[in-house]
Amino acid sequence: METQRVWSEKLRSFLFNSKFVGFLFVLLLVGLNILVLSKISYVFHPIEVLFKTVALPLLLTTVVYYLLNPIIDYLEKRNVKRIYSILALYLLIAGIITLAVTAVIPLVRQQIASLASNFPHYFEQFRLQIEEWLGSDFFEGIQETLNFDPAQLTANISERASSILNNTWSSVGGIVGTITEVVLSIVTVPFILFYLLKDRKKLTPFALGFVPTKLRDRFLTVMLEMNHQISSYIRGQIIVSFCIGCLLYIGYLIIGLDYSLTLAIVAACTSIVPYLGPAITITPALIVALVTSPIMLVKMIVVWTVVQLVEGKFISPQIMGKTLNIHPITIIFVILTAGNLFGVLGVILAVPGYAVLKIVATHLFRWFKARSGLYESETANR
Template sequence: MEQDRQNEQLPQEKSHFFSTRFIRFLGGKNLLFLLIITLLAGCIIFIFDKISFIFQPFLVLLEVVILPGVLGVILYYLLRPFLRILMRWKVPRVWGILLIFLGLIGVITLLILLVVPFLKNQFTNLLHEFPIYFMSLIDSVISFINNSRINEYLATANIDYNLVLENITDDLTKTVKDTATNLASGVANGVTGVVTTLTGIVLSLVIVPFILFYLLWEGEKMPKFILRLFPPRMRAFVDDVMEDMDNQISSYIQGQILVSICIGIMVTIGFLIIKLPYALLLGTLAMVTSVVPYLGPVIAITPALIIAIVTSPFMVVKVGVVWTVVQLIEGKFISPQIMGKSLSIHPITIIFVLLTFGSLFGVPGVILGIPVYALIKVFVQHFYMLFKERYNKFQTNTADQYEDIQ
């Protein structure tokens, strides 16, 4: 009785819209806050879309800075381990940077003098001979169809495959000629645009050494400078985020470059062993395209297969064996040792990321899609953990409510 009287004396809470079961199930006032934030975000996006011309100078600045900035960052992460080794050997930072620059200039000079001319000759010869390879491939397909049962099925279906292949060849030849003509006329009509583009690329490449020098000189101090911009209570969290991002980018760039070099060397050696034409060029192509995971090897193997098919059927088998061995060694031994599980990204996710970024930003998006996704993933993971800690901090302990039921 006394308990009932006390309950009657307590002030009864007024029922309102947010106290209904359905609204409480959806989140109560949190739902209202979420709707307001979504509405404000939509208004901001709409307003920015209407005044996008204001940001045009910033977009131009970004386009000018993005190429040398990305190249500088990639070279910084590749050369930073060497600088740290030199500093461990008591070499001053300035002298270490100068030694690294001298070594880099020496490597580039050797490549230009020794490797590039040979690759240029092979590439030129391949361009001249590729139409012959392609026509030989068409003839091989026709011969295969004539000597198989497919010819009977095509005859039953009234399909003239000779006409189909002839139309495909004519269309391809016409497309190549039209492309060459349009390209020539475009170059002739837009010499100023071509010169401007080349000038921008040259200036970007000239700026790269200066960006690289200052990154090697001040790169270790940058996180401390960024931390000072945040309140003291947030600095530990921000420091963890930046350290994780740095590890992700460093592991990916260094690991992917090393893996690509190993693939290029193994493919070149394998193609030399089986005496496939243009082995060095195809190995270099495999090394360059392997920077893009999963999609790169598919691009690299295509010209090798075309050359092998035209050479001999047994050469196709040998190319397949070489490629299989290279992929097995890379997947089972090289990548686990060099890359480890630093990114922890599922292969399906990588493929979707590459396709999405490639559709949005083209070739640069394919190259930079994985590291950008890794940065976004680190950022989201840390903020999700911060949200969980904050939510658990203010979450009331509801275990006592179910003691009677248990």
């Protein structure tokens, strides 16, 4: 009887006094809340619409903010008022945009139209060149083994392009709505950015006002780390991508590759995605160079190799450093997963999103270790 009473007290103490059981109970409540909210998701439809409406303007504004804010801060240290610095930068950006619209965009549009119209021909020439290099018998064996017909693939590409064009004309309303949404988002960016740059110092106290007093120090630490990670990544990746585009454009001009400006711009845009972006970008350049001549292909590979070496050995270490401290394999898996879940936007936001989640998870785990009592302190083990 005494033994039963002792075990009963131990069980009661474990269930009601154990921090681990309390943690499991909290997880259970969180799961139940998620289940209930998933059943009444229609209640949050207005919030979803609001998020979709403001997501793109806020995303664009955040990127531009992290690019311009260091310049504004530097000028402010030089006793230049923020309002004057912002206005001067706006005038400079307006001049650059005007120059791009009048000089660069017509050339790029012409090259893109020419490349799009000639790409099926380039692809067919690429296939014939590969077949000539490998030998017709070997190539036919691969086609039979893989049940792969290049001619049919070319026809499918043409049919798909025609289908996309027809669907485009049949859904002009949807396209106009999308274009209108993007244009409105771009138009609102300067206004949001102006007040964000102007009132930057008021943002942190405003956010801390919603946090309980005892948690403000920890919350401020998390905010500072997140801000450092995001700002370093955005500025560094955009600068690196711009350098890659400029170097490739210079290299393509030297070797005389067709569509050099368009291919360099595509390379700069896709290089925003780490590791996978350059691998994707090289494909159209390879096809154009191979169709031009085998010598051009060798020149293009040399230019690409030199640019990648310069970027990997000099540009990225100086600009990016080790700001994220994330293993390359982890980055690749994160990008692939985010791409499958959220599409192109997920690919772009995968790395900074993972960095933010990593910071939050790290601080939550440290808080859990300190409060749970399940982990011995490192000083006690020494």
